[in-house]
Amino acid sequence: MSACTEGTAFAKTKETTRIVIIGAGVSGIAAATRLLEQGFKNVQLFEAEDRIGGRINTIPLGGSFIDLGAQWCHGEEGNVVFEKVKDLDILDRSGDYAVSFIRSNKEILTDDQTKVIKNFFDEFEVAPDAEGSIGEALTQSYWKKVDQQLVPMDRTIAKEALDCLKRHKCSEDACDHLFELSLRNDLNYELAGGDQNLSWRQKGYWKFLSLLLNAKEDQPGDQGILKGHVHLNKRIAEINWARDGELALRCWNGQLVSADHVICTVSLGVLKEKHQKLFVPALPADKVRSIEGLKLGTVNKFIFEFEEQPMPEQMRSFACLWLEEDLKELRDGQFFWLESIVGFHRVDRQPLLMEGWIIGAHARYMETLSEEKVLEALQWLFRKFLNFTVPHPKHFLRTQWHSNPNFRGSYSFYATYADELRTGRTDLGSPLMNVSGRPRIQFAGEASSRNHFSTVHGATESGWREADRLNEFYKGRAEN
Numbered sequence: 001m002s003a004c005t006e007g008t009a010f011a012k013t014k015e016t017t018r019i020v021i022i023g024a025g026v027s028g029i030a031a032a033t034r035l036l037e038q039g040f041k042n043v044q045l046f047e048a049e050d051r052i053g054g055r056i057n058t059i060p061l062g063g064s065f066i067d068l069g070a071q072w073c074h075g076e077e078g079n080v081v082f083e084k085v086k087d088l089d090i091l092d093r094s095g096d097y098a099v100s101f102i103r104s105n106k107e108i109l110t111d112d113q114t115k116v117i118k119n120f121f122d123e124f125e126v127a128p129d130a131e132g133s134i135g136e137a138l139t140q141s142y143w144k145k146v147d148q149q150l151v152p153m154d155r156t157i158a159k160e161a162l163d164c165l166k167r168h169k170c171s172e173d174a175c176d177h178l179f180e181l182s183l184r185n186d187l188n189y190e191l192a193g194g195d196q197n198l199s200w201r202q203k204g205y206w207k208f209l210s211l212l213l214n215a216k217e218d219q220p221g222d223q224g225i226l227k228g229h230v231h232l233n234k235r236i237a238e239i240n241w242a243r244d245g246e247l248a249l250r251c252w253n254g255q256l257v258s259a260d261h262v263i264c265t266v267s268l269g270v271l272k273e274k275h276q277k278l279f280v281p282a283l284p285a286d287k288v289r290s291i292e293g294l295k296l297g298t299v300n301k302f303i304f305e306f307e308e309q310p311m312p313e314q315m316r317s318f319a320c321l322w323l324e325e326d327l328k329e330l331r332d333g334q335f336f337w338l339e340s341i342v343g344f345h346r347v348d349r350q351p352l353l354m355e356g357w358i359i360g361a362h363a364r365y366m367e368t369l370s371e372e373k374v375l376e377a378l379q380w381l382f383r384k385f386l387n388f389t390v391p392h393p394k395h396f397l398r399t400q401w402h403s404n405p406n407f408r409g410s411y412s413f414y415a416t417y418a419d420e421l422r423t424g425r426t427d428l429g430s431p432l433m434n435v436s437g438r439p440r441i442q443f444a445g446e447a448s449s450r451n452h453f454s455t456v457h458g459a460t461e462s463g464w465r466e467a468d469r470l471n472e473f474y475k476g477r478a479e480n
Contacts, residue, residue: 013474014040015039023048026460026463027460027462029212029226032467035471046235054069054265056209059220067200068301069205069410074457075196081457084208084212091199093195094199099114099316105326109321117161121165125186133183133416135180136179159324164319174298174413174454181415199348199349210224238279239264239280246258261470265443268295269409289427302344302374302396303354303355311388318343337358342357366398375392412454429443429444444462449461
């Protein structure tokens, strides 16, 4: 179709064009609110869950709020989340977050040993000319330090500490193991300067969403300026883009929706599972390669509320180091999945709460167990490692991000498979346009962010990016 023909056939304006956003997570909310600000009138969000927020899920607990998903504001410089809230005095700095490394025989590593381990992890960087995976780079760098006798411990404890550090790195990047983590995950990510773990003082991450929405900060889920634009419990089953004109969408309940533009913000996990049936006709090969090459990992939380905080006053957090004989025994028993526990820590401004983390395949297995079985295993772990008693909690929660068909995981990472396929996030985030350059299907979400992936600020930026893309398109049409 020529540009002249397109201009005649497609006569929509900001006031009349129909925009459907699939997913009401932070990227969908960012796109929708920006579009309304830019003068678009017909903006509709279809959300499969019974709530808005996506992987931001703030709930009341312990007399305040707790985040089941995204939790910290990562950085200050070049972080759109921080820019939005910096003058409101609602973020706390992480300070010197001390960690205790505890072996499975209850031995606690010395301050000197702990300092060196922590310093190694904080200072580890991937060399620009490195090859292979993050697993290879970190392992080689670590043992080089050990051989140079910069780690004051015997080699047995050094091996236990390395395994612990690998789990922690996996929790940061959401991979099952570091040998599937591409070097691009570190090299492409642009760290926002400043404190990397700013915590929300009272309202959790909902506070940020409430500002985007102009919603009530004490009512997580309030739709604010998007009220009337959001349709909950509406999972999209098919996006038909066969014809050059309007797009036809079908919900799982049979409802049909027509649109001129679609912004798809579903998680990478959902795209992996559904793209072959979701898009008719099939997506282009470069888009499919990016969906298959990138990965969405699983990181889950355990949240405990106690009558009294069980951690000693001087302890902020602890991580587990498994003795080899204990690890062999663990792997043969019913609690094998505890091997992928990362650690436990206090929750800022929540003196009665404790939070734990688990990664990868064992996190996915944990999701299949009953809450009682999970708690039974965790209490066994506490007895195994700690020289203080952790009582039965007043309340206990665990997240299940992979089991939920509307997410299928926590956040994305560059996999070495993406290197093999020669694909990446630019391919994932590129829009599907007609021959005259009109965006038809656009993609947003943290996985589509080239430099701020796996973060709320990256997801927010991606939503704004796609809203601005449409705005520029209509601005160009008006000028012509």
